[in-house]
Amino acid sequence: MIWDLDDTLVVERPAAEAAMVATCRHAAAVLSVDPDQLEQDVFDEAKSQWSSLPTIEFARRVGIASWEALWATFEGPGEELGDLRAVRLSHRQAVWREAIERQTTVDPHTVEKLSERFVAERINRMEAYPDAEPVISQLQPEVPMAIVTNGAPDTQRTKLSLTGLDRFSLPTVVAGEIGIGKPSPEPFLLALDQLGVAPEQAVFVGDSVTRDINPALNLGMAALLIARHPDDPHPITLSEGRCNVISTLHEVHQYLSPRMD
Ligand SMILES: [Mg+2]
CATH class of the missing domain: 3.40.50.1000 (HAD superfamily/HAD-like)
Incomplete structure (x- = not known):
């Protein structure tokens, strides 16, 4: 078996969505953004930016979803995971920044805090x-x-x-x-x-x-x-x-x- x-x-996809809803509601409390729109924009940005990284061939071959890259550490063996570790923080912050900037301006500290908040929200839903x-x-x-x-x-x-x-x-x-x-x-x-x-x-x-x-x-x-x-x-x-x-x-x-x- x-x-x-x-x-x-x-529970995977529903847990990722619930973590995204919680993070975007928090974002709406500290920024002037519509949380539902932000949720959609983060998933969209995650997908398009993940696809344009040089690591996408490996990510597709082993089935790493774009929303999982928003909380993964990419610890593990091999050069390809090392390449992902090297870009993981800049990637996830770029996703949050670009998604928020579709609605309003944002400072780097708030972007970092929100991207970290999503990690915590996802890990709380195991x-x-x-x-x-x-x-x-x-x-x-x-x-x-x-x-x-x-x-x-x-x-x-x-x-x-x-x-x-x-x-x-x-x-x-x-x-x-x-x-x-x-x-x-x-x-x-x-x-x-x-x-x-x-x-x-x-x-x-x-x-x-x-x-x-x-x-x-x-x-x-x-x-x-x-x-x-x-x-x-x-x-x-x-x-x-x-x-x-x-x-x-x-x-x-x-x-x-x-x-x-
Ligand atoms: Mg499955």
Whole structure:
């Protein structure tokens, strides 16, 4: 059994959005800005400035999202993470400055404080989905499990430690540590190798059809798509019979039970 991390086991995009809302409300208390507009402008600036950095090829290859670059430390091995560490503060401050300056003028000290505030707001929102811990706990005695996640080493490992999911000590492949992420086969194969399990015996659980489900199926694994909300996009391209759609992780146990003797 291999798990995706972001928005499968831990709350990622909703937590980033909530941290952005909180930071922009604070900005509106100290500057003459509309917080909703600022929120949109910060996400826009983050995306466009992240794409124009010389590090974008690596960031795309390992799946580091532009909003994650606003709180990542980029600690970890390799020259590429070193390049990101070298620009991380100037990048995140430029994003906040340009976004604010779409509405008003701002001094460098306020920019620095707001960019730091977003980091704190994001770190204060480290949360596993309520079904993650009980399901992993229930399966762990019988089922070998690993995690495969895209992203920077520090953000992904921080999510595991601050949600408490690290207590299960699951082998964890972080794309930023091996230099390549999903949907490439390498991180899947590395996790399978660490578990000593053949793809045909393994199940992948994730929330992305393109990054989790299709590559897992292509390797011969079974796959479960977690779609927690009724309006999540329906996976019309999934191979018949080899992928089930679930709405809570508790269904993983029901899926596995008849297959475990
Ligand atoms: Mg995910």
